[in-house]
Amino acid sequence: xxxxxxxxxxxxxxxxxxxxxxxxxxxxxxxxxxxxxxxxxxxxxxxxxxxxxxxxxxxxxxxxxxxxxxxxxxxxxxxxxxxxxxxxxxxxxxxxxxxxxxxxxxxxxxxxxxxxxxxxxxxxxxxxxxxxxxxxxxxxxxxxxxxxxxxxxxxxxxxxxxxxxxxxxxxxxxxxxxxxxxxxxxxxxxxxxxxxxxxxxxxxxxxxxxxxxxxxxxxxxxxxxxxxxxxxxxxxxxxxxxxxxxxxxxxxxxxxxxxxxxxxxxxxxxxxxxxxxxxxxxxxxxxxxxxxxxxxxxxxxxxxxxxxxxxxxxxxxxxxxxxxxxxxxxxxxxxxxxxxxxxxxxxxxxxxxxxxxxxxxxxxxxxxxxxxxxxxxxxxxxxxxxxxxxxxxxxxxxxxxxxxxxxxxxxxxxxxxxxxxxxxxxx
Numbered sequence: 001x002x003x004x005x006x007x008x009x010x011x012x013x014x015x016x017x018x019x020x021x022x023x024x025x026x027x028x029x030x031x032x033x034x035x036x037x038x039x040x041x042x043x044x045x046x047x048x049x050x051x052x053x054x055x056x057x058x059x060x061x062x063x064x065x066x067x068x069x070x071x072x073x074x075x076x077x078x079x080x081x082x083x084x085x086x087x088x089x090x091x092x093x094x095x096x097x098x099x100x101x102x103x104x105x106x107x108x109x110x111x112x113x114x115x116x117x118x119x120x121x122x123x124x125x126x127x128x129x130x131x132x133x134x135x136x137x138x139x140x141x142x143x144x145x146x147x148x149x150x151x152x153x154x155x156x157x158x159x160x161x162x163x164x165x166x167x168x169x170x171x172x173x174x175x176x177x178x179x180x181x182x183x184x185x186x187x188x189x190x191x192x193x194x195x196x197x198x199x200x201x202x203x204x205x206x207x208x209x210x211x212x213x214x215x216x217x218x219x220x221x222x223x224x225x226x227x228x229x230x231x232x233x234x235x236x237x238x239x240x241x242x243x244x245x246x247x248x249x250x251x252x253x254x255x256x257x258x259x260x261x262x263x264x265x266x267x268x269x270x271x272x273x274x275x276x277x278x279x280x281x282x283x284x285x286x287x288x289x290x291x292x293x294x295x296x297x298x299x300x301x302x303x304x305x306x307x308x309x310x311x312x313x314x315x316x317x318x319x320x321x322x323x324x325x326x327x328x329x330x331x332x333x334x335x336x337x338x339x340x341x342x343x344x345x346x347x348x349x350x351x352x353x354x355x356x357x358x359x360x361x362x363x364x365x366x367x368x369x370x371x372x373x374x375x376x377x378x379x380x381x382x383x384x385x386x387x388x389x390x391x392x393x394x395x396x397x398x399x400x401x402x403x404x405x406x407x408x409x410x411x412x413x414x415x416x417x418x419x420x421x422x423x424x425x426x427x
Contacts, residue, residue, distance in 0.1 A: 006028040008227075009030060015231040042354065045058070059352070060185070069404035093285075130162060145288060153312025234258065364400075
């Protein structure tokens with residue numbers, strides 16, 4: 001079966017939905033395909049069994065940089081309940097099983113100031129270096145490993161030894177954080193999906209021929225188009241056969257943007273015991289260099305589970321061991337934070353599986369040392385502007401790795417594709 005259209009969009013995550021909606025709004029025909037059986041990409045909300053009917057976001061959780069995130073306005077205009085997470089979220093810093101003393105907490109804040117004074121200027125100097133290398137002058141401080149773990153492995157889902165310091169600086173998020181009641185994944189499916197129009201699910205792009213008119217060969221037939229917008233993750237992009245091969249500059253950029261991993265673990269309560277913790281409290285433990293650690297958020301907005309995060313190399317290592325090993329690790333981390341009896345009132349952990357999901361192969365992309373410019377390079381249209389790679393990985397506005405960045409990038413990709421069609425010679 002062969003389908004013809006003006007623009008084919010590959011991937012129905014947030015960038016793909018945004019691109020398809022913009023193409024169709026411009027009056028151009030569009031075919032939107034998605035390899036999985038759902039839309040939303042790395043934003044997925046479910047109501048897991050054993051969680052008392054509570055929802056859980058497996059991937060994206062917050063709308064970051066709220067003041068410039070277009071999805072906040074879309075949600076509010078649609079009448080969604082948008083909650084300022086920062087107003088309700090509290091933090092507890094721990095050393096082992098105990099809370100840090102006021103003096104220790106002050107020491108942590110003093111280190112944050114020292115970190116900013118040393119690392120931020122270095123990020124804007126030449127040459128680019130690894131995040132871990134930039135931390136070297138600070139390693140005498142007992143809080144250095146904590147900040148390195150938090151900034152690189154957890155927030156950026158990156159390997160600190162490979163992570164570009166400049167990429168960290170460019171994409172270090174500012175502004176507020178919002179959540180959408182009922183889950184961000186559900187919001188995207190409910191509000192963004194209809195605007196994007198029809199989507200062909202379980203349709204995997206296997207080969208893209210861009211030498212002449214675009215031909216996308218899938219497991220369900222071939223799509224012919226004048227332009228293509230490809231929004232899959234960088235982990236999946238390398239598995240699509242391009243003919244001709246990607247231009248050298250694009251391939252080099254792709255090689256410099258590996259997928260990071262942030263695994264989320266939700267551990268439900270099985271009794272009324274809430275471990276002496278209030279709702280919306282984030283627990284961060286002083287890290288020890290070389291020792292894998294997690295952070296947790298307890299009972300988010302009253303939902304009866306602990307939400308845990310492990311990122312970077314530790315997350316990849318645990319993913320290789322399997323979900324059961326990751327669940328055991330998470331329970332051990334709870335005991336290390338809250339005491340040996342803490343897990344008696346908790347049920348079986350739910351472990352997210354982004355690492356092994358063939359449709360994603362990770363959480364979001366980070367740039368390796370020397371490749372902070374790879375995002376812009378990979379997102380540069382080629383084939384006379386008719387081939388465009390889009391998504392969170394190619395954001396150059398400081399919103400890489402975020403839903404807001406993916407949405408904005410998808411809209412811009414659609415504009416670029418439409419401009420290329422208008423400029424093309426008429427046959």
